[in-house]
Amino acid sequence: MATSAPPRGYRAGRSRLPYLLTLPATLLFLAFVAAPGGYALLLSLQARKVDGGLLAAGSRTVFAGLSNYTTALHDTELWRSVLRMAAVGAITIPGTVGLALLFALLLDAPRARLTGFTRLAIFLPYAVPGVIATLLWGFLYLPATSPIGGRHLDYFGSTTVFFSVANIVVWGAVGFNMVVMYTALRALPPEIYEAARIDGATELQIALRIKLPLIIPAVAMCTLFTVLAALQLFNEPNTLQPLSTAISSTWVPLMQIYTDAFVNSDVHQAAATSIIFAVGILTVSFVVGRLVQSRLDAAQGGRG
């Protein structure tokens, strides 16, 4: 970085450049994040009220203060939906990251055959849109259409439903994460392995004690992505809902928000719940981000 003081005019000219360069991003952020966010905040402080007449044709919007927020925070069903989301996340996060890591290490093993085909096969589910994937799995789960034992195993039982939903999420996400980790593995210098082999390390030891620590940053990034995806769980349960009695219209928080806005036509309540949820997500991603960063620092410190 050049720190020597440049001529005055030059510096003034250059100082505008960063703003100019970030302008498109700023504009897009304002139009598609800040403005809708502000609108949601406004909506969340309002409520629809009817006045006079049996049907009160032409209701009005009134200022509601924080009442939508207190309603949401006192809604036991919302908290239960958070727990259900957490339960699915408890399966999908280790499932996705663990399997992706396993597949990446297996593909990177020197004796692996047909790696190109296998890599594509594992990645392919990621290319299937979530709704389509869910419909596909729905047919596999339902007793009347199931080729995987739906008659004997109830895929939509009170407990099994969590695994059924998580399975679809993991199936769709493993491929992408595997590619990220595999790319990180391929970027490692092969001399390290050579040194390890000379020292008498087995392939398993190389994988666990050399490759894994070196690609921890990629694993950490995948974990963060998977956590964020788990918080936004919506497509899979929402698409499965009409197929089974096991999933209610308020099964996860995003489904509850959707139901409030588009079934009960209460966009104000939906906005308040969204904002609470957004704050929750920011907090979780901040904490997870911090955690990951500290582990990374520790790992780097250990190496250096």
Added chain:
Amino acid sequence: MNTTRATAAAAALAGTLLLAACGSGTSGTSGGSGSGSGSSASGPAGKVTLTFWDWDPGMNKVVALWNSTHPDIQVRLSNPAGGDQLVSKLITAHQAKQDPDLTKVEYQSLPGLVSNGVVRDITAYTKQAVADYDSATLSATEFQGKVYGVPQDFAPLALFYRADLFQKYHLAVPTTWAQYAQEAAELHQQDPSAYMTNFDSADPGWFTGLAQQAGAQWWTTQGDSWHVDINGPATQQVASYWQGLVDKGLVQKSPSFSPQWNKEMNSGTLATWISGAWAPAQIGGIAPSTQGKWAVAALPGWTSGSAATGVWGGSATTVTTDSAHPAQAAEFATWLNTDPAAVTAQVQDINIYPASTPGRSLPILNQPPAFFPNQPGFYALIKQIAPSARSFSMWGPDVTVTFAAYSDTFGAALQNGTPFTGALDSMQNSTTSDMKRLGFSLH
């Protein structure tokens, strides 16, 4: 500088978004002035193009009939969604003043759409049309003396059964609910993989119809005030009856209109379907290999000899408050549902049972729906049961909340084996708390 202009543009953009936000917050100020999404073609010659949302599969043919005979009022049909999804689309589009001129609305959704300011009072344009309807039918679209829609079809509940399976297992067509339960037990005993029907927790329409048959009035009004009685004795009777069948394992628990249910309907796992008069139009898509195997009978009664039945669905053609051409739109709605040629086309292409009284005597009703070639007297039977169909005297303004509560709580009851009566209490509570929150007066 470029930057300042861009900043100004950004500010303007953000400002517009915020303005749009504020504008859409106040609903219900209505129409007349604004033009609907597609009703832009009002040229100087007086030619008008109306937009029409409808999910009936054969409606395009009926609309083509109108367009060929009415060059000055052209109707453009689109099918953005069906049922409750269309209701939320209408409410959302209304916030942006983008609703079509005309839309199909099921009777139970109409009060809610009126309350949201979506549907327009068309009393002034329907003075002639209302003469074609009996008061029972008209009560579904006329509230406190104002007409909000022209009734399209009427859908009394009937018992649709697999004639071939009934013959195979020597079952009699049940006339009472007690007999229905007996036959269900007998069928399941003879073939453990067969069930009389399914308890559908996904679509509340059939259950609501059964509650109506038992005499329930979920909503009643007194002046401007409401009374909600969803967990009353009549509905509890219906819930307990079905609880009994579910507990004994005599009915399936699969939600209707799911791939599982389609397969069961197609394969003969399910022997009956309690459904509205529109069922023939649906079964063709649900169970295509069963053509000619179904028959229709009157719904079993609670006591022997009772002819009462309920209603599932039925709809009206309505004009929105966003329409810039309410007179022309009402003219089309009237034609669609009272003109003999239009109604004949709808019976033929959409399998509706007409709501208008003259429509029910059209010659087209002498032939059965295409999926029921074995039952030439199909519409004669519907005509016979229609007069004894009970509906609620009034549907509530937040039926979507009630219906969502039905799916969630009955689904949970089936899943966890908890009592159906508890599900009814939840429906009652969700409905009343939502109405109170919106500011309706309850007594």
